[in-house]
Amino acid sequence: MSNDMTLAIDAMGGDAAPAMVVEGLSICKTKLPGVRYLLVGDERQLEPLLIQYPQVKDICTIVHTEEVVTNDDKPAVALRNRRNSSMRLAINAVKSGDADGIVSAGNTGALMAMAKFALRTLPGIDRPAIATYLPHRTGGSVMLDLGANVECDADNLTQFAVMGEVYARNVLGLEKPKVGLLNIGEEDLKGNDSVKQAHTILRDTPLDIDFYGFVEGDDIGKGTVDVIVTDGFTGNIALKTVEGTAQLLVHFLKDALTGSFLGKLGAFIAKPALMTFKKKMDPRQYNGAMFLGLNGICVKSHGGTDALGFANAVGVAHDLVHHGFNDLIKKDLERLMDAHSGEDS
Amino acid sequence: MSNDMTLAIDAMGGDAAPAMVVEGLSICKTKLPGVRYLLVGDERQLEPLLIQYPQVKDICTIVHTEEVVTNDDKPAVALRNRRNSSMRLAINAVKSGDADGIVSAGNTGALMAMAKFALRTLPGIDRPAIATYLPHRTGGSVMLDLGANVECDADNLTQFAVMGEVYARNVLGLEKPKVGLLNIGEEDLKGNDSVKQAHTILRDTPLDIDFYGFVEGDDIGKGTVDVIVTDGFTGNIALKTVEGTAQLLVHFLKDALTGSFLGKLGAFIAKPALMTFKKKMDPRQYNGAMFLGLNGICVKSHGGTDALGFANAVGVAHDLVHHGFNDLIKKDLERLMDAHSGEDS
Numbered sequence: 001m002s003n004d005m006t007l008a009i010d011a012m013g014g015d016a017a018p019a020m021v022v023e024g025l026s027i028c029k030t031k032l033p034g035v036r037y038l039l040v041g042d043e044r045q046l047e048p049l050l051i052q053y054p055q056v057k058d059i060c061t062i063v064h065t066e067e068v069v070t071n072d073d074k075p076a077v078a079l080r081n082r083r084n085s086s087m088r089l090a091i092n093a094v095k096s097g098d099a100d101g102i103v104s105a106g107n108t109g110a111l112m113a114m115a116k117f118a119l120r121t122l123p124g125i126d127r128p129a130i131a132t133y134l135p136h137r138t139g140g141s142v143m144l145d146l147g148a149n150v151e152c153d154a155d156n157l158t159q160f161a162v163m164g165e166v167y168a169r170n171v172l173g174l175e176k177p178k179v180g181l182l183n184i185g186e187e188d189l190k191g192n193d194s195v196k197q198a199h200t201i202l203r204d205t206p207l208d209i210d211f212y213g214f215v216e217g218d219d220i221g222k223g224t225v226d227v228i229v230t231d232g233f234t235g236n237i238a239l240k241t242v243e244g245t246a247q248l249l250v251h252f253l254k255d256a257l258t259g260s261f262l263g264k265l266g267a268f269i270a271k272p273a274l275m276t277f278k279k280k281m282d283p284r285q286y287n288g289a290m291f292l293g294l295n296g297i298c299v300k301s302h303g304g305t306d307a308l309g310f311a312n313a314v315g316v317a318h319d320l321v322h323h324g325f326n327d328l329i330k331k332d333l334e335r336l337m338d339a340h341s342g343e344d345s
Numbered sequence: 346m347s348n349d350m351t352l353a354i355d356a357m358g359g360d361a362a363p364a365m366v367v368e369g370l371s372i373c374k375t376k377l378p379g380v381r382y383l384l385v386g387d388e389r390q391l392e393p394l395l396i397q398y399p400q401v402k403d404i405c406t407i408v409h410t411e412e413v414v415t416n417d418d419k420p421a422v423a424l425r426n427r428r429n430s431s432m433r434l435a436i437n438a439v440k441s442g443d444a445d446g447i448v449s450a451g452n453t454g455a456l457m458a459m460a461k462f463a464l465r466t467l468p469g470i471d472r473p474a475i476a477t478y479l480p481h482r483t484g485g486s487v488m489l490d491l492g493a494n495v496e497c498d499a500d501n502l503t504q505f506a507v508m509g510e511v512y513a514r515n516v517l518g519l520e521k522p523k524v525g526l527l528n529i530g531e532e533d534l535k536g537n538d539s540v541k542q543a544h545t546i547l548r549d550t551p552l553d554i555d556f557y558g559f560v561e562g563d564d565i566g567k568g569t570v571d572v573i574v575t576d577g578f579t580g581n582i583a584l585k586t587v588e589g590t591a592q593l594l595v596h597f598l599k600d601a602l603t604g605s606f607l608g609k610l611g612a613f614i615a616k617p618a619l620m621t622f623k624k625k626m627d628p629r630q631y632n633g634a635m636f637l638g639l640n641g642i643c644v645k646s647h648g649g650t651d652a653l654g655f656a657n658a659v660g661v662a663h664d665l666v667h668h669g670f671n672d673l674i675k676k677d678l679e680r681l682m683d684a685h686s687g688e689d690s
Contacts, residue, residue, distance in 0.1 A: 074534075137596055147529050150537050184492050184581040189419075192495050192578060217585025221593035233537060234579055236529040240562025241583045245590040248566035249626070251482055253598070256622035263618030270602060270611020277601035281594070 004034060005321050007314060008090035008099035009060075011041030012068045013106025015304050018042070021105070022049040024310030025056045031311065032318050038063050038099050040090040065089055069110045071303065078110035079117055087111060091118045094296040101297030101317040103288075105310060111300055112148055112291060119296040122326065124333030127152075128293035129160045130232070130300070131167065132239065133286055133316075136223030142167050143220065143228040146289060147236035154197030157181065157229055161202055162332050163292045164227035165209050170323045172226070180215035180225035182234060190214070194231065206339045207332060217241075246281055284309035288316030292329075297321050349379060350666050352659060353435040353444035354405075356386030357413045358451025360649050363387070366450070367394040369655030370401045376656065377663050383408050383444050385435040410434055414455045416648065423455035424462055432456060436463045439641040446642030446662040448633075450655060456645055457493055457636060464641040467671065469678030472497075473638035474505045475577070475645070476512065477584065478631055478661070481568030487512050488565065488573040491634060492581035499542030502526065502574055506547055507677050508637045509572035510554050515668045517571070525560035525570035527579060535559070539576065551684045552677060562586075591626055629654035633661030637674075642666050 009025065011018040018041050025037055037060040039046060050057040067085040069078045082088055087106050093099040095118050104111050112128070121128055131144035144160050145152065152160075161179050168177035181198055183191040191214070202211040212225045217238060220228060230238065257263040267274060279285070283302070287309035291298040297320045301313035320326075354370065356363040363386050370382055382405040384391060395402040412430040414423045427433055432451050438444040440463050449456050457473070466473055476489035489505050490497065497505075506524050513522035526543055528536040536544075536559070547556040557570045562583060565573060575583065602612040612619060624630070628647070632654035636643040642665045646658035665671075 135593075137593060150529065150535075182582060184495070184578055190495075217582040217587075218589030218592070220586055221589035230582075233529055234582055237527060237562040237575075237579055237583055238586045241565055241586045242562075242590045244563030244566035245587045246594060247563070248480075248482060249591060249594045252625050253622050256618045256625070257615060259621070260618055263615045266611040266613070266615020266618065268611070269614060270608045273601045273605055273608030273611065276604070277598050280597050280601070 005100045005318070006036045006038060006098065007317055007321070008038045008040060008093040008102040009314070010087045010090045010102070010104035010106055011039045011046055012086040013104040013303070014301065014310070016306065017105060018045050019049055020305070020307050020310055022046065022053050022056055023307035024314065025060065026053045027307060027311035028314050029055050029059055031315060035318060036060065038090065038093050040065060040086040040093070042066050063089055063093070069107050071107050073107055073110050075109035075113035078107065079113045082110070088114050088118070091115055091298070094298070095119055100321040101299065103299045103301060103314050103317045105301035105303050105305060105313070108147075108300055111298070115291055115294055115296070115298045119294040119298070121293050122295055122330060122333060124337045125159050125163075125293035127156055128291050129163065131164060131290045131292050132288070133172075134220065134242065135280065135286065136221055138223050140172065141220070141223060141226050141228055142172065143230070143235060143239065144292065145230065145232040145235050146239050147232045148291070149232040151233070152194055152231035154194050154201055157194060157198035157231070158201045158205075158336070159293065159333070161198070161209065161227065161229045162207065162336055163329055164229060166329045166332055167290075167292070167325065168226045170328050171319050171325060174226050176210050177226035178210050178212045178224075179227040179229065180212045180219065182228055182230035182238070183214040183216065186214045186216065198229070205336070207335055243283065250281060284312060286312075288313030290316060290320060295326070297326065350445040350663070351381045351383060351443065352662055352666070353383040353385060353438040353447040354659070355432045355435045355447065355449035355451055356384045356391055357431040358449040358648070359646065359655065361651065362450060363390050364394055365650070365652050365655055367391065367398050367401055368652035369659065370405065371398045372652060372656035373659050374400050374404055376660060380663060381405065383435065383438050385410060385431040385438070387411050408434055408438070414452050416452050418452055418455050420454035420458035423452065424458045427455070433459050433463070436460055436643070439643070440464055445666045446644065448644045448646060448659050448662045450646035450648050450650060450658070453492075453645055456643070460636055460639055460641070460643045464639040464643070466638050467640055467675060467678060469682045470504050470508075470638035472501055473636050474508065476509060476635045476637050477633070478517075479565065479587065480625065480631065481566055483568050485517065486565070486568060486571050486573055487517065488575070488580060488584065489637065490575065490577040490580050491584050492577045493636070494577040496578070497539055497576035499539050499546055502539060502543035502576070503546045503550075503681070504638065504678070506543070506554065506556075506572065506574045507552065507681055508674055509574060511674045511677055512635075512637070512670065513571045515673050516664050516670060519571050521555050522571035523555050523557045523569075524572040524574065525557045525564065527573055527575035527583065528559040528561065531559045531561065543574070550681070552680055588628065595626060629657055631657075633658030635661060635665060640671070642671065
């Protein structure tokens, strides 16, 4: 596959930036051959790091700026006052066409505000959504929205469904992804007005979407559907509940295994197997939240991640660019809009 | 402790009822000495079971009825047409004072509708809530609402907080329980209007509540607070996400341990430790959702549970009755109403 692409990297975003970012790109060099990077940040901090990681120097160009967005910056303030920040200049590189996508581990609210302002939403999308890949029993699914929109109407949810379906089909490579709406029961009469109306729209959609209907919280782990659609309030809480529960179980397991001699001995013998399990639980594997619905690829890395996690987030941006995700979405959105305007007439 | 109480049992509710129910009571006889039961259901089915479990015969009285609520009954239909059902008669026993509480593993919607209609809400409670005990790293917490109310305003959430706090203090025995509002961030400006307003009310409440502020999904497993307050839509999805994630991790762990010889050997040696872990994960341990805010104790068991899980749900009802939960709540609700009427004047 051809990797003729350039990604803009906010070198200053993240708790351990910029060192974590540059080290992350050194991992990307092997994993994503051919990709080039615009490394946006303070050159006085970046140049010594490029000496430390000479392999990264070959694949990147520094775009110097001293301004940064802090984690305490309110989105509106960042938008107004951080126009020369590493985050904003990295987004601008996508807008100008100098880069095909942008990755940042900085302030989520500021990143969304700036990306929305600079890149604008795709035609047919009222509001962008945050999406992530989640593992389940037999593979993985995509869930959205994860916090960009506290309240969503039926049209928002329908648009999220379209975007999630295109992602699952093209990026996850599923032939006929099943789409589900997260609700508190599978019966049609349950839930709030938005999910009930979205259920009707998706059931009757002229788009070639395999709509499963409502799913519940435990269907996320079961892999009942490939695309889980929800509002940003519920989605954010569900995602963090997954993370917290996973941590709790690992804690209980460690407690049980270290509490007795036989537990310790068994764990020692089963260490390779337990490492496989641990790797599957590693949140760095799933790092990289996608901002979908914008005129440009934008990926948010967890702020507390390390180089491996950051490299994974860069991989997520790469996959979206590589599969021409936004062009594919545009086609489905046009068909959705045509269908709706047909209904209105 | 004195267990001079009578619990009404819907003998016909649950996938494996009535056999599972009677077997469950045989477990209760040892765990909850002194408690008596009104066993409401079809005596032709129940009498042979009491021959099989003679120890249960001594502690229960059959209240005969042939009518049952099915899982397909819509709540409104059940309320209108199932007035002689085992579920309804069991609730009526609480209303008449013949029983101190009721436990059913039947149709949740019907149980809530009937309990609300027959028992009415406590003064100061606009809507009852469903609550459950959840384990975390260092103990357990209570979460509510879990699905009774799809949409909640700030007053509903505040009332849930009061009920959850009384439960945590008296039934869980925590001296100064911390109360948190589930949200998508810890900052004051995040979230929907209901949680933001409830935050203000709880921050300024004259009640002696240790209000922590907002918590996120991962705080459920961390045990950041002892009482997690949320609307029924979010709470139901969060609870089921906990269950689904726990099942997924156990699946991944089994997969890893059975995938190699060393994994199997290690697991064999560590079996007692893994059994401790498994027991901690056992959903039957946490079975028994409490309907809080009614003039009477009402507990819903999972419909698919077995005798051990049902016995646990009976234990939940026992604990609420034993601690005089409703009288304790009434006092705090009166103080809350006094404080509010003081504000209004």
